Amino acid sequence: MAEGNGGGDPGSQVDGERTEDYQKLINYGLNEKVAAKLDEIYKQGKLRHEDLDERALDALKEFPVEGAVTVLKQFLESNLEHVSNKSAYLCGVMKTYRQRKQYNTDSMTVNPGKGPDEDNLKAILERSGYTLDVTTGQRKYGGPPPNWEGPPPGPGCEVFCGKIPKELYEDELIPLFEKCGEIWDLRLMMDPMTGQNRGYAFITFTTRAAANEAVSKLDNYNVRENAALKVNISIPNLRLFVGNIPKSKSKEEIMEEFSKRTAE
Structure with a gap:
């Protein structure tokens, strides 16, 4: 099955045999190259197919192929030991990648430091x-x-x-x-x-x-x-935003209304 779906793309033939979840990714509409990279992550045990919700899968499906592969490569190299919601974490990585592209900071590297001991x-x-x-x-x-x-x-x-x-x-x-x-x-x-x-x-x-x-x-x-x-x-932010105030209301009228609501 894997060979038939590979389409001759070297990127989709990584690590030989596919898991049974590979076809699920293809059926969902993911590009073969993206599905292959995600399947590689499955096989390394860093993620299960069940960990990904529709939001993450939809984002991967709509992402440019090369960008999605780059994001998944970064995800694979991340330390996920203390990440409880891996689906949300992956969405965050995609958002960061998109921001970096937008601001032309592709030379930046994520997690450049050594991290904690x-x-x-x-x-x-x-x-x-x-x-x-x-x-x-x-x-x-x-x-x-x-x-x-x-x-x-x-x-x-x-x-x-x-x-x-x-x-x-x-x-x-x-x-x-x-x-x-x-x-x-x-x-x-x-x-x-x-x-x-x-x-x-x-x-x-x-x-x-x-x-x-x-x-x-x-x-x-x-x-x-x-x-x-x-x-x-730490002082909590106690500022309150109130919108849709009629322009006809004076400051005194507004203060009077608030005093009615806050009076004990």
Whole structure:
């Protein structure tokens, strides 16, 4: 079956025999070359056909063939150990590829850094019992802690950490913030265009006291030579957008209406 569907295209003959899912991809309407690359990923065990939803398959079907093959090659080379939703992750990779093409930054490479120390990270996860969920936009550690009972932490328990060096990951950040108290979760924001962190993270503690301790101990902390962190209590954005206000309404009338809604 594989040879008959290959059409003589070398790209569709990778690794010889096809899995039974290859024909499903062809029947779905994927290009043979794209289906062959995806089938290669299936055979290496980095993805199952059942992991892909219609959104991802439709995106691959509509993508330019060479672009789709490039995206799948990048996906194959990615560290997917902590990626829970691989279908969404693949869609994110496609979106990033499209943005790079749009802004003519094809010389950029995704995930150019060494990434976290996987041995240290594995040890942290085994010790804490937390999970790490990786997407193209963030790396989220924890939330909630194992065996947690009760509501999530309230206001004042989250800190913002800025000026994080690009090569720094949660394998170094977690032990640093753990010294201040129990972590609920840590979200390191990632730049999908470069694969590096965006230079900031949000850390939620189980108590306000721990968050205040983090600000006290780690604000202006030299995590690297000439690289001091900026840590402060995270303030939620309370701005409210209201549209379709009649132009005939005066400022006083608008304020009066809001006061009626917010009065206790």
